[in-house]
Amino acid sequence: MSVYEVEIGGLRGGSADLDQYKGKAALVVNVAxxxxxxxxxxxxxxxxxxxxxxxxxxxxVPCNQFMGQEPGTPEEIAEFCSTTYGVTFPLTEKVEVNGEGRHPLYQALVGTPDAEGHTGDIRWNFEKFVIAPDGTVAARFAPQTDPEAPEVVSAIEENLPAA
Incomplete structure (x- = not known):
């Protein structure tokens, strides 16, 4: 199943409409x-x-499962991301990434191993998944891996759609 077929709400209600990213590469990150x-x-x-x-x-993808580090309302999260870090990329609704309430998006992601072979539960905030244009998971990176680390950039570049 394509990750882009999963339904998830937007940060301020409505749908985040992942379907709009079909044919594109993405980096899905649980944030706090x-x-x-x-x-x-x-x-x-x-x-x-x-x-x-x-x-x-x-x-x-905001998540409050790790020591309550994303406690804000949707408005507070959006304001913080915009004013503090100038975030322009889309943010989904706040979801659970582990446990019985795991969102279907993360059910589709967690089976992919990272470079050390870790699969399953998300370990902490800022775990990263590179998504290929067809919606399959191409790579997984630990939370501590810098988003601009060579291995992350390489995985993104390898999955950019053909020009």
């Missing part, structure tokens, strides 16, 4: 505003700016 890794928003936004015109988007 009060985490030690929150400065990764800067690198995520730079990736968005660098590759947006080549058929790529970052998709931020």
């Amino acid at each position: 505003s009060k985490c030690g890794l929150t400065p990764q928003y800067e690198g995520l936004e730079r990736l968005q700016q660098r590759y947006a015109d080549r058929g790529f988007t970052v998709i931020g």
Whole structure:
């Protein structure tokens, strides 16, 4: 199944409409505003700016499952991301990425291993998944991996749609 077929709400209601990204590459990241890794928003936004015109988007997925580090309302999350980090990439509704309430998007993602072979539960905020234009998961990266690390950039570039 294509990740782009999963239904997920937008941060401020309605649908995030992942279907609009079919044929594009994406980087899906569970995000949080009060985490030690929150400065990764800067690198995520730079990736968005660098590759947006080549058929790529970052998709931020707020999650409050890790020590309550994303407690805000949708409005607070959007305001924080915009004013603090200049985020222009789309943000979905706040979801659960682990456990019985795991959102179907993450059910589709967590079976993919990272470079160390980790599959299953999301380990912390800012775990990253590169999505190919056909909606399959192309790569997974640990939360501590910088969004602009060579291996992440390489996976994104390998999955950009043909020009």
